Amino acid sequence: MASPRFTLLYALLLCLPSRAECQETSRWLIQQQRGSLTVYSEFPVDLDHIEAQLQSVSDQLQNQLGIEGSDQAIELVLFRSQSNYHKYLAEKLPEALERRAVFFRNDDVSQIYVWNSRWLMVDLRHEITHVRLHQHLPFLPLWIDEGLAEYFETNADEHGASSRREAVLWKSRLGFPPRLEHLEQLNAATVMQGDDYRNSWAWISFLLHHNTATRDLLRSYLEEIHSGGVPGPFSSYAAEQITGFSGLANSYFRKMHFRLIFD
Numbered sequence: 001m002a003s004p005r006f007t008l009l010y011a012l013l014l015c016l017p018s019r020a021e022c023q024e025t026s027r028w029l030i031q032q033q034r035g036s037l038t039v040y041s042e043f044p045v046d047l048d049h050i051e052a053q054l055q056s057v058s059d060q061l062q063n064q065l066g067i068e069g070s071d072q073a074i075e076l077v078l079f080r081s082q083s084n085y086h087k088y089l090a091e092k093l094p095e096a097l098e099r100r101a102v103f104f105r106n107d108d109v110s111q112i113y114v115w116n117s118r119w120l121m122v123d124l125r126h127e128i129t130h131v132r133l134h135q136h137l138p139f140l141p142l143w144i145d146e147g148l149a150e151y152f153e154t155n156a157d158e159h160g161a162s163s164r165r166e167a168v169l170w171k172s173r174l175g176f177p178p179r180l181e182h183l184e185q186l187n188a189a190t191v192m193q194g195d196d197y198r199n200s201w202a203w204i205s206f207l208l209h210h211n212t213a214t215r216d217l218l219r220s221y222l223e224e225i226h227s228g229g230v231p232g233p234f235s236s237y238a239a240e241q242i243t244g245f246s247g248l249a250n251s252y253f254r255k256m257h258f259r260l261i262f263d
């Protein structure tokens with residue numbers, strides 16, 4: 001069964017621009033296909049750099065979590081301004097207007113819409129994470145979906161300097177660590193607040209950086225979903241497999257280190 005968020009996105013696809021509209025050559029300064037990736041852009045872009053960034057995220061998802069790459073089609077639609085992005089999506093998808101980028105999946109085609117800003121690469125890395133996750137998995141909890149997208153939107157060496165880290169540190173030291181049970185109750189992107197994105201990022205950081213056991217816990221949870229299983233809430237799944245799991249997490253949130261872990 002699809003997750004609520006996935007269902008929402010799928011329903012919205014019914015009124016999205018068709019692929020044929022995307023392929024109006026007059027609109028796009030760049031229209032180029034590279035393997036399974038097709039890029040439509042209203043402004044000049046360094047396609048080699050974009051391709052390398054997307055590949056970097058895909059490689060990390062594969063190496064750390066076993067999320068396999070796919071040759072299913074991805075369409076990247078880049079607008080030169082926020083107003084052009086709004087004009088293009090306003091009637092068909094008003095929900096998208098509050099964001100700098102959106103991702104949709106239409107059968108086997110994934111589409112990313114984004115407008116040009118100084119966060120362009122961050123937005124592309126964020127959305128390609130969603131694409132890879134949804135290509136590989138029939139569903140996944142929203143907090144894992146957004147937590148991984150937030151985590152992989154920046155390069156690994158930037159996590160330590162993130163403003164999110166400071167916020168998690170001081171809140172945790174005051175006795176208010178990110179609560180997994182709260183995140184697990186969120187079932188639609190529209191109800192997620194800024195704190196929820198940050199706390200999802202913090203939980204993913206804990207799982208990927210505490211030790212190999214926590215990383216493998218997330219990896220096996222996703223593998224079970226990929227294999228057709230329904231492993232239930234992650235908090236219960238984790239508590240069954242790692243003694244003192246929530247205590248380990250709370251301890252991590254008071255340090256928020258990003259050391260590399262090795263098998």
Ligand SMILES: [Zn+2]
Binds near residue numbers: 126
């Ligand atoms: Zn997202």
